[in-house]
Amino acid sequence: MTSSHHTLAAARWRIAIVLTLAVVCIYFGFIALIAYQKEWMGSLIAPGLSVGILFGAIVIVASWLTTWFYVWWANNHYDAKLDALKRESSGT
Amino acid sequence: MIAPLLMQAQSAAPAASAIGQPNTVAMAFFFFFIAITLGITYWAARRTRTTEQFYAAGRSVTAAQNGFALAGDYMSAASFLGIAGLVSTTGFDGLIYSTGWLVGWPVVLFLVAEPLRNLGKYTFADVLATRLKQAPVRIAAAVGTLSTVIFYLIAQMVGGGSLIKLMFGLSYETAVIIVGAAMIAYVLFGGMLATTWVQIVKAALLLGGAAALAFLVLLKFGMNPLALFAAASAKYGAGMLAPGKLVAVPLDTISLGMALMFGTAGLPHILMRFYTVPDAKAARKSVFYATGLIGFFYLLTFILGFGAMVLVGPDAIKAVDKGGNMAAPLLAEYLGGTPFLGFIAAVAFATILAVVAGLTLSGAAALSHDLWTNVVRKGEPRAGEELKVARAAALVLGVIAVVLGIVFKGQNVAFMVSLAFAIAASANFPALVLSIFWRRCTTQGAVASMVAGTVGTLLLIYLSPVIQVDILKHTSAWFPLKNPAVVTIPGSFLIGIVVSLMTTDAKAVEGYDGSVRDMIDGARAA
Numbered sequence: 338m339t340s341s342h343h344t345l346a347a348a349r350w351r352i353a354i355v356l357t358l359a360v361v362c363i364y365f366g367f368i369a370l371i372a373y374q375k376e377w378m379g380s381l382i383a384p385g386l387s388v389g390i391l392f393g394a395i396v397i398v399a400s401w402l403t404t405w406f407y408v409w410w411a412n413n414h415y416d417a418k419l420d421a422l423k424r425e426s427s428g429t
Numbered sequence: 430m431i432a433p434l435l436m437q438a439q440s441a442a443p444a445a446s447a448i449g450q451p452n453t454v455a456m457a458f459f460f461f462f463i464a465i466t467l468g469i470t471y472w473a474a475r476r477t478r479t480t481e482q483f484y485a486a487g488r489s490v491t492a493a494q495n496g497f498a499l500a501g502d503y504m505s506a507a508s509f510l511g512i513a514g515l516v517s518t519t520g521f522d523g524l525i526y527s528t529g530w531l532v533g534w535p536v537v538l539f540l541v542a543e544p545l546r547n548l549g550k551y552t553f554a555d556v557l558a559t560r561l562k563q564a565p566v567r568i569a570a571a572v573g574t575l576s577t578v579i580f581y582l583i584a585q586m587v588g589g590g591s592l593i594k595l596m597f598g599l600s601y602e603t604a605v606i607i608v609g610a611a612m613i614a615y616v617l618f619g620g621m622l623a624t625t626w627v628q629i630v631k632a633a634l635l636l637g638g639a640a641a642l643a644f645l646v647l648l649k650f651g652m653n654p655l656a657l658f659a660a661a662s663a664k665y666g667a668g669m670l671a672p673g674k675l676v677a678v679p680l681d682t683i684s685l686g687m688a689l690m691f692g693t694a695g696l697p698h699i700l701m702r703f704y705t706v707p708d709a710k711a712a713r714k715s716v717f718y719a720t721g722l723i724g725f726f727y728l729l730t731f732i733l734g735f736g737a738m739v740l741v742g743p744d745a746i747k748a749v750d751k752g753g754n755m756a757a758p759l760l761a762e763y764l765g766g767t768p769f770l771g772f773i774a775a776v777a778f779a780t781i782l783a784v785v786a787g788l789t790l791s792g793a794a795a796l797s798h799d800l801w802t803n804v805v806r807k808g809e810p811r812a813g814e815e816l817k818v819a820r821a822a823a824l825v826l827g828v829i830a831v832v833l834g835i836v837f838k839g840q841n842v843a844f845m846v847s848l849a850f851a852i853a854a855s856a857n858f859p860a861l862v863l864s865i866f867w868r869r870c871t872t873q874g875a876v877a878s879m880v881a882g883t884v885g886t887l888l889l890i891y892l893s894p895v896i897q898v899d900i901l902k903h904t905s906a907w908f909p910l911k912n913p914a915v916v917t918i919p920g921s922f923l924i925g926i927v928v929s930l931m932t933t934d935a936k937a938v939e940g941y942d943g944s945v946r947d948m949i950d951g952a953r954a955a
Contacts, residue, residue: 342946349949350866353539360539361690364532368686371525371672372679379521379671385659387670393524393731396532397724403535404720411543411713423950 454771473619483620484551490705496718501628502787514753516734520669527727533693538716546712560940561872567799569879573856574697578792581849586834589781596774609831631783639729645764646736688914692850695857698791796822844895855917856882874929882921889913
């Protein structure tokens with residue numbers, strides 16, 4: 338149990354909270370627009386494509402992107418630091 | 430409001446459709462699926478000798494396999510038939526469900542997947558028990574788990590029984606018994622390994638079937654989804670592309686969204702899957718695969734829904750089943766004739782089977798691992814005992830599911846899915862998050878949060894229009910919302926926090942400091 342473990346855990350926690358809030362804002366923003374801006378969500382950008390359908394697709398793509406970003410961060414940054422910590426503690 | 434999904438599949442005289450008539454292709458596909466999965470079960474049974482193999486497939490599942498299995502566990506008949514049906518009859522509104530069911534997955538990844546894998550063994554209660562007092566948190570977590578599992582099982586059984594009756598022309602009871610018997614066989618003999626492979630086969634079939642169907646729809650519209658949407662709006666009005674009457678009460682829509690978003694991270698059969706992979710890194714990757722697959726699937730259901738609207742027509746769909754659940758099968762019949770209808774019907778059957786198997790296994794783990802081994806036996810079971818108890822629990826739960834499925838025949842049980850999600854979101858999720866991330870969380874706080882989440886959800890659903898107006902036929906309901914999550918999720922977080930602050934639990938703080946390292950480097954799990 339070292340303070341560097343706590344620091345790393347806190348770093349992961351910060352990223353997790355920021356990304357969770359991002360997804361919450363995107364999704365509930367979408368729901369709020371549906372609930373309070375019905376007409377605008379129904380207006381057409383192109384034949385067959387309403388603002389609402391575009392935003393719905395964006396919510397799905399945003400879920401993919403935030404997930405991808407977290408996995409990229411964890412695989413490249415978090416795991417490297419974690420491996421260093423593991424080597425350090427097994428060395429002592 | 431998940432109410433329209435899988436709502437009372439009732440058959441009207443299907444005029445020009447083969448739906449409801451014994452369909453040899455459907456039977457052939459179905460028996461082929463049963464034969465393959467029982468073969469898998471036989472193979473898995475020979476590799477299931479220890480408790481770890483039974484509950485967690487020996488931690489041998491790869492990230493990609495687990496990604497498919499998570500998708501298989503999650504994509505229920507409600508999401509396949511229900512969303513396609515909803516889109517085909519209401520247009521845009523179905524998208525609220527598609528997106529809501531997906532956005533829970535990033536939350537699972539960010540907040541629970543890795544700590545869960547590193548701290549626990551078989552159930553999510555293991556995570557709470559690493560730092561809190563064993564008996565109280567395990568009992569409270571088992572209550573939350575079993576409530577979620579039972580309500581979800583009843584909804585799947587009743588919805589599944591009616592759908593199968595509608596599609597295969599079997600009697601309702603026969604359908605429920607076949608589902609129950611196959612599910613018990615998978616879980617009892619093959620444990621998690623068989624359940625995992627049943628999920629993988631089902632996910633591949635479902636994604637393949639939906640993709641093929643969407644491809645055939647798009648062929649008719651020059652491979653352009655916008656041409657399809659434009660055709661729908663030309664035929665049934667521009668309102669089909671705009672929010673409609675499903676969002677009449679905005680707060681209800683937000684409440685449903687919260688239940689879907691946070692409920693996923695509290696579903697015991699989903700959480701349990703993270704114990705099947707070797708480490709936290711694989712757990713992380715598996716959510717990435719699952720999110721990709723599930724998001725793709727929901728995009729497909731949208732094409733299927735609009736395809737069914739334009740090609741089959743909302744009136745023809747409602748004529749076969751008022752709830753709209755037959756939209757996808759009818760579309761398959763329109764595009765590929767009886768053989769394709771048979772294939773899609775068999776896929777729907779496989780979908781229901783796989784979901785109930787996952788649910789039963791997680792319920793059995795709560796009974797045997799949490800209650801029997803760690804509460805009754807205080808963590809020291811007799812040699813070989815836990816596996817026997819787990820199998821007995823799986824058998825008992827399977828039989829209960831069949832009995833309840835028959836008891837609730839013809840009842841409107843659609844609210845039970847929202848109940849399961851609301852309990853998962855309000856009882857399981859807050860306590861899990863508080864114990865993982867908050868040093869000051871005490872045993873009393875976690876237990877109070879879980880109990881309040883379960884009881885509060887049950888009470889508010891009882892007082893809601895879903896029970897009071899739709900089922901008891903009263904004119905008004907005391908609680909205005911159909912889904913209580915907007916009240917119960919913040920409520921159980923608040924209760925957990927307040928009770929924790931009012932009590933002291935030195936062991937919980939000590940345990941937290943000790944578990945931080947395990948939580949990130951997984952030393953305990955290895």
